[in-house]
Amino acid sequence: MSVTPKTALTIAGSDSGGGAGIQADLRTFFACGVHGMTAVTAVTVQNSLGVQGFTEIPPDVVSAQIKAVADDMGVDAAKTGMLATAEIITAVASALDEVHIGRDADVPFVVDPVAASMTGDALLREEALEAIRTELFPRATLVTPNLDEVRLLTGVEVTGRDSQRDAARALLDLGPMWALVKGGHLYDDPECVDLLSDGIQHIELTGRRMDTEHTHGGGDTLASAITASLAKGLGVPDAVDEGKRFIERCVAEAYPLGKGVGPVSPFWRLG
Template sequence: MTEQHAGAPTPPRALTIAGSDSGGGAGLQADLRTFLGCGVHGMTAITAITVQNSLGVTGIVEIPPETVAAQIEVVATDIGVQAAKTGMLANAEIITAIAKACDTVGIGRDGRSPFVVDPVAASMHGDPLLRDNALEAFKRELFPRATLVTPNLDEVRLLTGIDVKHRDELRDAAVAMHAYGPQWTLIKSGHLSSDPQCVDLLYDGKTFLELPGPRYDTVHTHGGGDTLASAITSALAKGWDLVEAVRFGKRYVREAVRQSYPLGGGVGPVSGMWRIRDLDEV
């Protein structure tokens, strides 16, 4: 007799709209790892395929904008999306297609599903991941639709011209980024190496909230920004409010950095493996 299979309830579902990292450290690979570690079913709309390893990016193949949009629409209309995030988006045409697709399926601050926009502009090795026309498209198309934007300090400088050198300048950066129209802005200060703490700043247009964290002495932080944004997205997919989702994301990435590991001959990734138990039994 065949045993009846009751199965498990469908988990919350989150979508990453991002590029692929062939080295597995960042990009949609990091997003999917994080979604799984947070108990969320992950889906993808691939924007680009990168040729990269721990040493850097040596090639990029951009996906046609209509294909990116179709990926978003097909999973949203069948499977459903409780929250979505972006990563590497490559060019203005892809960004415009994403904005239209998200409007169609109800992703964004005025839709049913929260939308986290991580304006990835370059790899941590400094390799450019955006064409020149993409920064203006971010400002025009995605930031006004975003529930949350999560720029690091290099991205703040590219987008606003503000070059943050000290913690007390984070507020200027938050105000400038918020002026582009997102509901919330999270300024990440991981690149502010002169500060003994890693203090990110959350801003909703009225109130500033400092979110401190330790700064670990490691170079192995590949995928840290992707991991933070996808952990926040996971919490939003579960119905958490924005502030608590960001607090959770900070805790998640803090532990991921603490347990990061070397990989290849360059920079290793932050690790989500701390969320997985009994690895030796696999």
């Protein structure tokens, strides 16, 4: 009989184009060797050109999905993506407490505070930002915002490595154990440095900057790869380093699809 793999739960929105959201999370979990489970928060109308609209799932249904899989299968690590509304965020926080997921329950919980798509389309109602700050960040093992999300959540404008540290401090003040301030959008920095910090340790993770426009789902894929490594028992610094190396290859292997921005590809792990 096969050995049962570790389990990872994604609480996020569905991308009809398959490049980001829950679809990216599940294919990353598979490529990283963990069993993926889902709690769908919203259904987007989306393709390579952008998001044309989305419909939220009722908060009680989101909560019920989390409890159904956690009570039966167990969760070794969990992550969030698109949460859409303050009501959904409140329901998620309550459900996580009920099933003992989060930093205080010793089940790693990664918050990827998705606020907008890479084409700038809003994926989060404005009132939900405060709910992320007050209800999710204090429960988080790790938060992984991009630079636009850092600015929206903390007011810190990241322009270089020094301000990455300012951003990390501001994020940690909101309650997570660790903050990852990604440098992918610091286009003048050829080393593409991500800063991981718990307030004491400040770890700079360098990587190659790839010459490609096809980066759809990159943030989701990185957060999912980190979550998979946490599910398998790695500590946060090692899990983030694994995730960084994974997404670097995914971007290198990204492919064109549709008329716009193609997705990053985890298929390299399968070949």
